[in-house]
Amino acid sequence: MGPRNNRIATALAVCGLVAAAIAAAGCGRAQTADLVKGKQLFAGKATCGSCHTLARANTQGTVGPNLDLAFQADKRDGLGQSSIRGLVEDQISHPRRGSAMPAGLVTGQSAVDVASYIAYAAARPGKDTGALATAIQPKIGPPAAAKGGVLTIPADPTGALSFTAKKATAPAGTIKFEMPNKSPIQHNLAIKGPVTGAGPIVGSGGTSTFTATLKPGTYIFYCQVPGHEAAGMKGNLVVK
Ligand code: HEC
The missing domain is CATH 2.60.40.420 (Cupredoxins -  blue copper proteins)
Incomplete structure (x- = not known):
């Protein structure tokens, strides 16, 4: 069992067996997330994108793992978005000791939004549409x-x-x-x-x-x- 599988096992244990059966329902986490804000924070102020590649957010950071690759196997193995969101929230608040990733770059609702966007976007083929496609709006200055x-x-x-x-x-x-x-x-x-x-x-x-x-x-x-x-x-x- 690789580290990735251990992580899945932990996520399922935390949610409990019943929740595992209905993992898609969100494992008791009922907070709603704003994916547009999550994408904006990820690529902008929260600086995640400066260290991580995530294709749908157009970021190409290389200090940390490529998040499309990081969650590809999890998604293929059927881990639900809410479980992935939980893993990302844990990483945001508790990066491993000595990690290049600072702890608590986003907290509270902002952390929920960022983690939910990653859970949605990582390893998902295609491009963002609708409000997500225009989430990152340029600031146009004078000519x-x-x-x-x-x-x-x-x-x-x-x-x-x-x-x-x-x-x-x-x-x-x-x-x-x-x-x-x-x-x-x-x-x-x-x-x-x-x-x-x-x-x-x-x-x-x-x-x-x-x-x-x-x-x-x-x-x-x-x-x-x-x-x-x-x-x-x-x-x-x-x-x-
Ligand atoms: C200064 C660079 C840096 C920034 C900024 C950064 N990270 Fe990281 N991140 C890392 C590194 C390095 C790792 C590798 C694991 C570790 O050291 O904890 C990592 C690991 C991760 C992982 C685990 C990936 C896996 O393979 O399981 C996730 C998820 C993650 N980061 C999300 C974020 C999010 C969300 C943000 C913004 C709130 C962020 N990171 C900001 C450097 C960064």
């Missing part, structure tokens, strides 16, 4: 304007698929493009229009840069990571 031959358009730092500006302006001529990436996801910056150009795809902490000689006209700036432009990671660049 970006080229200064001293440099145009800086940062990626949204929260993990939303967006830049922090939807509009940009630059004079014709040689411009250096810069996209600082503080989000937990990989991005790049590219332009298409009268002239094209693209910087390298960079991870968290990197900056995607390239230089282009711009002709007057209207351009689209966008991220070339598959799916990102379609999800809204783009804007208009006007060159005069």
Whole structure:
């Protein structure tokens, strides 16, 4: 019996035999959870996503285990969402001694929300839909304007698929493009229009840069990571 199986055995013992038979009913935990808040906390303020990969939350942290892989076997073995939620809540309040994971990053209802979102999303094929699909909303700032031959358009730092500006302006001529990436996801910056150009795809902490000689006209700036432009990671660049 591996550690994973021991964990399942413990979860079932805690819930009791009767509860095990109706595990899907939630093992006596009747609190309702807000999955949208849980997803927002996971990818944002609670910082879980900076250490953990969870595909549906678009996070790619590698300090801790990949949570899709961590709960794949549990889900395949039929462990219900409420049991997985219980395991995650235990991990949030009691990481093992000396763990890189700080204890109590979220507490109370917030811990219930985060744990419920993981229980829902981990190892679940496909993408989030409905309110969950738009749970992580970008903060759009003022238009970006080229200064001293440099145009800086940062990626949204929260993990939303967006830049922090939807509009940009630059004079014709040689411009250096810069996209600082503080989000937990990989991005790049590219332009298409009268002239094209693209910087390298960079991870968290990197900056995607390239230089282009711009002709007057209207351009689209966008991220070339598959799916990102379609999800809204783009804007208009006007060159005069
Ligand atoms: C600083 C990095 C870091 C942060 C932030 C972090 N974790 Fe972890 N997490 C870890 C590490 C490392 C482990 C491996 C086990 C251990 O050390 O306890 C882990 C283990 C886990 C596990 C168990 C996975 C398994 O294989 O069973 C879960 C679930 C988990 N974390 C959830 C969370 C949640 C939820 C948050 C946010 C509230 C979070 N983590 C924040 C580093 C982190």
